[in-house]
Amino acid sequence: MTASPPPRLPLLVLVAAPRGFCAGVDRAIRIVELAIEQYGAPVYVRHEIVHNAHVVATLRDKGAVFVETLDHVPDGVPVVFSAHGVPKAVPHKAAQRGLHFVDATCPLVSKVHRQAERHAAADRHIIFVGHRGHPEVIGTLGQVAEGSMTLVETLDDVAALEIEDPDNLAFLTQTTLSVSDTAAIVAALRARFPAIVGPRGEDICYATSNRQEATLAIASQCDAVIVIGAPNSSNSLRLVEVAERDGVPARLVEGPHGVDFDWLEGVATLGITAGASAPEILVRGVIDRLATRYDITEQTVETARENMVFKLPKELQQTADDKSAQQAAEAGTRAA
Structure with a gap:
Protein backbone atom coordinates (compact mmCIF):
# COMPACT_ATOMS: atom_id res chain seq x y z
CA MET A 1 0.00 0.00 0.00
CA THR A 2 1.44 3.34 -1.08
CA ALA A 3 1.77 5.93 1.68
CA SER A 4 -0.12 9.14 1.03
CA PRO A 5 1.98 12.31 0.76
CA PRO A 6 2.07 14.58 3.81
CA PRO A 7 -0.59 17.32 3.82
CA ARG A 8 0.48 20.58 2.16
CA LEU A 9 0.85 23.32 4.76
CA PRO A 10 -0.69 26.72 4.06
CA LEU A 11 1.75 29.52 3.24
CA LEU A 12 0.85 33.17 2.82
CA VAL A 13 3.30 34.76 0.37
CA LEU A 14 3.56 38.56 0.40
CA VAL A 15 5.21 39.77 -2.80
CA ALA A 16 6.76 43.24 -2.67
CA ALA A 17 6.04 45.83 -5.32
CA PRO A 18 8.07 47.42 -6.74
CA ARG A 19 10.58 44.61 -7.21
CA GLY A 20 12.90 43.35 -9.93
CA PHE A 21 14.02 45.19 -13.04
CA CYS A 22 14.44 48.95 -12.91
CA ALA A 23 14.54 51.31 -15.90
CA GLY A 24 18.34 51.30 -16.03
CA VAL A 25 18.52 47.50 -16.12
CA ASP A 26 15.75 47.29 -18.74
CA ARG A 27 17.65 49.79 -20.89
CA ALA A 28 20.99 48.02 -20.54
CA ILE A 29 19.60 44.61 -21.50
CA ARG A 30 17.74 46.09 -24.44
CA ILE A 31 20.94 47.82 -25.61
CA VAL A 32 22.73 44.47 -25.81
CA GLU A 33 19.81 42.83 -27.62
CA LEU A 34 19.52 45.69 -30.13
CA ALA A 35 23.28 45.78 -30.67
CA ILE A 36 23.22 42.07 -31.56
CA GLU A 37 20.31 42.67 -33.93
CA GLN A 38 21.94 45.71 -35.54
CA TYR A 39 25.55 44.58 -35.79
CA GLY A 40 25.18 40.80 -35.69
CA ALA A 41 26.75 38.36 -33.24
CA PRO A 42 29.07 38.38 -31.51
CA VAL A 43 28.72 41.61 -29.57
CA TYR A 44 31.21 41.92 -26.73
CA VAL A 45 30.15 43.27 -23.33
CA ARG A 46 32.70 44.60 -20.88
CA HIS A 47 31.77 43.11 -17.50
CA GLU A 48 28.37 41.57 -16.76
CA ILE A 49 25.79 43.91 -18.28
CA VAL A 50 23.92 43.64 -14.96
CA HIS A 51 24.61 41.44 -11.95
CA ASN A 52 22.38 38.47 -12.69
CA ALA A 53 23.49 35.05 -13.95
CA HIS A 54 20.13 34.31 -15.63
CA VAL A 55 20.25 37.57 -17.61
CA VAL A 56 23.88 37.03 -18.59
CA ALA A 57 23.21 33.45 -19.73
CA THR A 58 20.17 34.53 -21.77
CA LEU A 59 22.15 37.25 -23.55
CA ARG A 60 25.08 34.89 -24.10
CA ASP A 61 22.73 32.50 -25.87
CA LYS A 62 21.70 35.37 -28.17
CA GLY A 63 25.30 36.19 -29.12
CA ALA A 64 26.79 38.33 -26.37
CA VAL A 65 30.35 37.62 -25.19
CA PHE A 66 31.19 38.86 -21.70
CA VAL A 67 34.76 39.93 -20.91
CA GLU A 68 36.38 41.80 -18.05
CA THR A 69 38.78 43.98 -20.04
CA LEU A 70 39.05 45.45 -23.54
CA ASP A 71 42.17 43.34 -24.04
CA HIS A 72 39.81 40.41 -24.63
CA VAL A 73 37.80 42.24 -27.31
CA PRO A 74 39.01 41.50 -30.87
CA ASP A 75 39.46 44.31 -33.37
CA GLY A 76 36.50 45.15 -35.54
CA VAL A 77 33.66 44.02 -33.27
CA PRO A 78 31.26 46.21 -31.26
CA VAL A 79 31.56 46.39 -27.48
CA VAL A 80 28.96 47.46 -24.91
CA PHE A 81 29.88 49.01 -21.56
CA SER A 82 27.83 47.67 -18.63
CA ALA A 83 25.09 49.46 -16.71
CA HIS A 84 27.48 50.08 -13.80
CA GLY A 85 29.62 52.55 -15.76
CA VAL A 86 33.33 52.51 -16.58
CA PRO A 87 36.33 54.75 -15.88
CA LYS A 88 37.04 57.36 -18.54
CA ALA A 89 40.15 55.45 -19.55
CA VAL A 90 38.02 52.61 -20.95
CA PRO A 91 36.19 54.50 -23.77
CA HIS A 92 39.43 56.36 -24.43
CA LYS A 93 41.25 53.07 -24.98
CA ALA A 94 38.38 51.76 -27.12
CA ALA A 95 38.56 54.87 -29.31
CA GLN A 96 42.32 54.51 -29.66
CA ARG A 97 41.80 50.96 -30.94
CA GLY A 98 39.06 52.07 -33.31
CA LEU A 99 36.44 49.91 -31.55
CA HIS A 100 32.80 50.84 -31.98
CA PHE A 101 31.38 51.04 -28.48
CA VAL A 102 27.91 51.56 -27.05
CA ASP A 103 27.57 52.89 -23.51
CA ALA A 104 24.84 51.17 -21.47
CA THR A 105 25.70 53.02 -18.25
CA CYS A 106 22.55 53.73 -16.25
CA PRO A 107 21.66 57.41 -16.75
CA PHE A 193 32.67 69.35 7.50
CA PRO A 194 29.87 71.94 7.67
CA ALA A 195 30.92 73.52 4.36
CA ILE A 196 30.75 70.26 2.41
CA VAL A 197 28.73 70.47 -0.82
CA GLY A 198 26.23 67.68 -1.51
CA PRO A 199 24.25 66.69 -4.59
CA ARG A 200 21.15 68.71 -5.44
CA GLY A 201 19.07 65.55 -5.49
CA GLU A 202 19.42 62.09 -3.98
CA ASP A 203 22.23 60.02 -5.53
CA ILE A 204 20.71 56.75 -4.33
CA CYS A 205 18.47 55.86 -7.25
CA TYR A 206 14.69 55.77 -7.09
CA ALA A 207 14.62 52.01 -7.71
CA THR A 208 16.97 51.23 -4.83
CA SER A 209 14.95 53.42 -2.44
CA ASN A 210 11.62 52.01 -3.64
CA ARG A 211 12.71 48.39 -3.28
CA GLN A 212 14.05 48.97 0.21
CA GLU A 213 10.81 50.67 1.24
CA ALA A 214 8.72 47.84 -0.24
CA THR A 215 10.85 45.20 1.50
CA LEU A 216 10.45 46.97 4.83
CA ALA A 217 6.68 47.07 4.30
CA ILE A 218 6.38 43.31 3.88
CA ALA A 219 9.04 42.37 6.43
CA SER A 220 6.97 43.69 9.32
CA GLN A 221 4.21 41.22 8.39
CA CYS A 222 6.41 38.16 7.70
CA ASP A 223 8.14 35.33 9.52
CA ALA A 224 10.92 35.31 6.90
CA VAL A 225 11.89 37.06 3.66
CA ILE A 226 13.43 35.70 0.47
CA VAL A 227 15.32 38.18 -1.71
CA ILE A 228 15.93 37.07 -5.28
CA GLY A 229 19.19 38.39 -6.67
CA ALA A 230 22.86 37.74 -7.29
CA PRO A 231 25.43 37.58 -4.48
CA ASN A 232 27.42 40.34 -6.22
CA SER A 233 24.37 42.59 -6.59
CA SER A 234 24.72 45.52 -4.19
CA ASN A 235 21.06 46.51 -4.24
CA SER A 236 19.94 42.90 -3.63
CA LEU A 237 22.26 42.53 -0.62
CA ARG A 238 20.85 45.76 0.80
CA LEU A 239 17.33 44.26 0.65
CA VAL A 240 18.48 41.35 2.83
CA GLU A 241 19.91 43.86 5.31
CA VAL A 242 16.65 45.85 5.37
CA ALA A 243 14.66 42.78 6.42
CA GLU A 244 17.23 41.58 8.95
CA ARG A 245 17.43 45.00 10.60
CA ASP A 246 13.69 44.79 11.09
CA GLY A 247 14.30 41.57 13.02
CA VAL A 248 13.13 39.24 10.25
CA PRO A 249 15.29 36.33 8.99
CA ALA A 250 16.18 36.88 5.32
CA ARG A 251 17.91 34.84 2.64
CA LEU A 252 19.35 35.81 -0.75
CA VAL A 253 18.63 33.22 -3.45
CA GLU A 254 19.56 33.38 -7.13
CA GLY A 255 16.49 31.47 -8.27
CA PRO A 256 14.16 28.52 -7.60
CA HIS A 257 17.04 26.13 -6.91
CA GLY A 258 18.07 28.31 -3.95
CA VAL A 259 14.88 27.69 -1.96
CA ASP A 260 15.77 25.90 1.28
CA PHE A 261 12.68 24.15 2.65
CA ASP A 262 14.43 23.29 5.93
CA TRP A 263 15.02 27.02 6.51
CA LEU A 264 11.32 27.65 5.92
CA GLU A 265 10.19 25.23 8.63
CA GLY A 266 7.67 26.97 10.87
CA VAL A 267 7.17 29.90 8.48
CA ALA A 268 3.50 30.77 7.94
CA THR A 269 3.95 34.10 6.16
CA LEU A 270 6.81 34.55 3.72
CA GLY A 271 7.90 37.76 2.03
CA ILE A 272 9.40 37.74 -1.45
CA THR A 273 11.16 40.54 -3.28
CA ALA A 274 13.79 40.84 -6.00
CA GLY A 275 16.75 43.10 -6.62
CA ALA A 276 16.78 45.55 -9.51
CA SER A 277 18.70 43.19 -11.81
CA ALA A 278 16.54 40.09 -11.16
CA PRO A 279 13.94 39.25 -13.84
CA GLU A 280 10.33 38.48 -12.95
CA ILE A 281 10.70 34.95 -14.35
CA LEU A 282 12.86 34.12 -11.31
CA VAL A 283 10.20 35.46 -8.94
CA ARG A 284 7.57 33.25 -10.56
CA GLY A 285 9.98 30.32 -10.50
CA VAL A 286 10.56 30.68 -6.75
CA ILE A 287 6.83 30.85 -6.06
CA ASP A 288 6.23 27.81 -8.28
CA ARG A 289 8.87 25.89 -6.34
CA LEU A 290 7.24 26.84 -3.05
CA ALA A 291 3.93 25.58 -4.45
CA THR A 292 5.38 22.08 -4.74
CA ARG A 293 5.34 21.86 -0.93
CA TYR A 294 2.83 24.46 0.24
CA ASP A 295 -0.74 25.52 -0.37
CA ILE A 296 0.10 29.07 -1.50
CA THR A 297 -1.99 32.20 -0.97
CA GLU A 298 -0.25 35.03 -2.81
CA GLN A 299 -0.76 38.73 -2.10
CA THR A 300 1.02 41.73 -3.64
CA VAL A 301 1.97 44.58 -1.31
CA GLU A 302 2.47 47.73 -3.35
CA THR A 303 4.19 50.77 -1.85
CA ALA A 304 4.97 52.73 -5.04
CA ARG A 305 4.42 52.68 -8.79
CA GLU A 306 7.26 53.16 -11.22
CA ASN A 307 6.94 54.53 -14.75
CA MET A 308 10.50 55.65 -15.39
CA VAL A 309 11.82 55.04 -18.92
CA PHE A 310 15.30 55.97 -20.15
CA LYS A 311 16.12 56.83 -23.75
CA LEU A 312 18.20 54.45 -25.83
CA PRO A 313 21.51 55.52 -27.40
CA LYS A 314 20.88 57.33 -30.69
CA GLU A 315 22.79 54.74 -32.72
CA LEU A 316 20.30 52.03 -31.68
CA GLN A 317 17.07 54.00 -31.72
CA GLN A 318 16.26 53.32 -35.39
CA THR A 319 16.69 49.58 -34.89
CA ALA A 320 14.37 49.80 -31.88
CA ASP A 321 11.77 51.75 -33.88
CA ASP A 322 11.93 49.26 -36.75
CA LYS A 323 11.53 46.35 -34.35
CA SER A 324 8.51 48.00 -32.66
CA ALA A 325 6.89 48.65 -36.05
CA GLN A 326 7.44 45.02 -37.08
CA GLN A 327 5.94 43.72 -33.82
CA ALA A 328 2.93 46.02 -34.23
CA ALA A 329 2.40 44.78 -37.80
CA GLU A 330 2.63 41.15 -36.69
CA ALA A 331 0.15 41.79 -33.87
CA GLY A 332 -2.23 43.41 -36.36
CA THR A 333 -1.95 40.43 -38.68
CA ARG A 334 -2.73 37.99 -35.85
CA ALA A 335 -5.70 40.09 -34.75
CA ALA A 336 -7.10 40.10 -38.30
Missing part, protein backbone atom coordinates in the same frame (compact mmCIF):
# COMPACT_ATOMS: atom_id res chain seq x y z
CA LEU A 108 21.43 57.85 -12.97
CA VAL A 109 25.02 56.62 -12.64
CA SER A 110 26.04 58.93 -15.49
CA LYS A 111 24.49 61.80 -13.53
CA VAL A 112 26.85 61.04 -10.63
CA HIS A 113 29.75 60.98 -13.10
CA ARG A 114 28.85 64.45 -14.36
CA GLN A 115 28.60 65.75 -10.80
CA ALA A 116 32.08 64.39 -10.08
CA GLU A 117 33.43 66.18 -13.14
CA ARG A 118 31.86 69.48 -12.06
CA HIS A 119 33.27 69.24 -8.54
CA ALA A 120 36.70 68.39 -9.91
CA ALA A 121 36.52 71.36 -12.29
CA ALA A 122 35.74 73.56 -9.28
CA ASP A 123 38.83 72.16 -7.51
CA ARG A 124 36.77 70.50 -4.80
CA HIS A 125 38.02 67.28 -3.26
CA ILE A 126 35.26 64.65 -3.43
CA ILE A 127 34.27 62.20 -0.70
CA PHE A 128 32.57 59.25 -2.38
CA VAL A 129 30.34 56.99 -0.27
CA GLY A 130 30.34 53.48 -1.69
CA HIS A 131 31.53 49.87 -1.50
CA ARG A 132 35.16 49.34 -2.42
CA GLY A 133 35.65 47.17 -5.50
CA HIS A 134 32.09 47.49 -6.82
CA PRO A 135 32.09 48.22 -10.59
CA GLU A 136 30.02 51.38 -10.11
CA VAL A 137 32.55 52.69 -7.59
CA ILE A 138 35.47 51.84 -9.86
CA GLY A 139 33.75 53.63 -12.73
CA THR A 140 32.97 56.74 -10.69
CA LEU A 141 36.46 57.00 -9.20
CA GLY A 142 37.77 56.81 -12.75
CA GLN A 143 35.90 59.95 -13.86
CA VAL A 144 38.40 62.31 -12.21
CA ALA A 145 42.15 62.53 -11.77
CA GLU A 146 43.71 60.13 -9.29
CA GLY A 147 43.75 61.63 -5.81
CA SER A 148 40.74 63.87 -6.49
CA MET A 149 38.31 61.51 -4.72
CA THR A 150 38.40 59.63 -1.42
CA LEU A 151 36.21 56.56 -0.84
CA VAL A 152 34.43 56.05 2.49
CA GLU A 153 32.37 53.00 3.41
CA THR A 154 31.59 53.42 7.11
CA LEU A 155 31.18 55.95 9.90
CA ASP A 156 34.65 54.97 11.10
CA ASP A 157 36.02 55.95 7.69
CA VAL A 158 34.43 59.37 8.08
CA ALA A 159 35.95 59.81 11.54
CA ALA A 160 39.39 58.90 10.17
CA LEU A 161 39.32 61.36 7.25
CA GLU A 162 42.18 63.82 7.03
CA ILE A 163 41.29 66.63 4.64
CA GLU A 164 43.70 69.41 3.72
CA ASP A 165 41.03 71.94 2.77
CA PRO A 166 37.76 71.15 4.57
CA ASP A 167 36.13 74.31 3.21
CA ASN A 168 36.51 73.06 -0.36
CA LEU A 169 34.88 69.66 -0.16
CA ALA A 170 32.00 67.78 -1.83
CA PHE A 171 30.40 64.37 -1.45
CA LEU A 172 28.64 61.92 -3.79
CA THR A 173 27.27 58.41 -3.25
CA GLN A 174 26.93 55.12 -5.04
CA THR A 175 23.39 54.67 -6.36
CA THR A 176 22.67 51.26 -4.79
CA LEU A 177 23.44 51.82 -1.11
CA SER A 178 21.34 51.34 2.00
CA VAL A 179 19.21 54.45 2.42
CA SER A 180 19.53 54.44 6.23
CA ASP A 181 23.28 53.70 6.29
CA THR A 182 23.98 56.40 3.74
CA ALA A 183 21.89 58.95 5.63
CA ALA A 184 23.97 58.29 8.75
CA ILE A 185 27.26 58.65 6.86
CA VAL A 186 26.11 61.85 5.14
CA ALA A 187 25.04 63.27 8.51
CA ALA A 188 28.49 62.46 9.90
CA LEU A 189 30.17 64.14 6.92
CA ARG A 190 28.06 67.27 7.37
CA ALA A 191 28.82 67.33 11.11
CA ARG A 192 32.58 67.08 10.54
